[in-house]
Amino acid sequence: MVNVIKEQQGSKTIIRLSGSIEETVNFDQMIGALPPELVINCKEVPRINSVGVKGWIKYFQTAQAKGTKITFVECSTAIVEQINLISNFSCGGTIESIYVPFSCQKCKSELVGLFKTEDLKKMNLVIPPVKCSKCGGEAHFDDIPEEYFGFVSR
Ligand SMILES: [Zn+2]
Incomplete structure (x- = not known):
């Protein structure tokens, strides 16, 4: 289960994800209508499995295609692993900061x-x-x- 905390900062919609990203994760449902600017905080994502990765890429690719500016911040080590493994994992978004x-x-x-x-x-x-x-x-x-x-x- 993933918990989402949504926060508005000016034109930016900040999404704090916490929990493992797996089959049950529905980004459309969790995030809702696409804002012009999405900031995804991945600090509390300890794990993402292959189905989770598919859902992730599908959601963020669509968002990018629709003109949403995407920034990933505080990427956990699990997310950094995927960024390195899968060349389009960041879907054109900016990786602003990572945990080392x-x-x-x-x-x-x-x-x-x-x-x-x-x-x-x-x-x-x-x-x-x-x-x-x-x-x-x-x-x-x-x-x-x-x-x-x-x-x-x-
Ligand atoms: Zn020590």
Whole structure:
């Protein structure tokens, strides 16, 4: 089940998705009439399966074809995976920011940090370590840069 929180900010309609995107997800029903500008917050999407992906692409492709400007923000690691795997997953929309996985060298905790796509480009995909929120140790980027940031250079 996916829960949707809808919020209007000027001309932008902000949609906060939370939950796994699967068979039962009906974007038409959840989002309603297409606004001129859609901002999709994907922070709380832990999982999306293949049927969910199909529904996602169908909905956002239609939205894009109808002239809706689409921006994806705070994409979870599950969403970033799909963006990298499926070249048209973002359906012409802008990927504004993504969560990046880190793992602490000291206590082995896994954590995520939010980065803007624009800043990742500037960093040349070299991600500096962050401070672990649990023990204060050094947490390092925990994936393969060429894969996790594949979409950035596309
Ligand atoms: Zn730690």
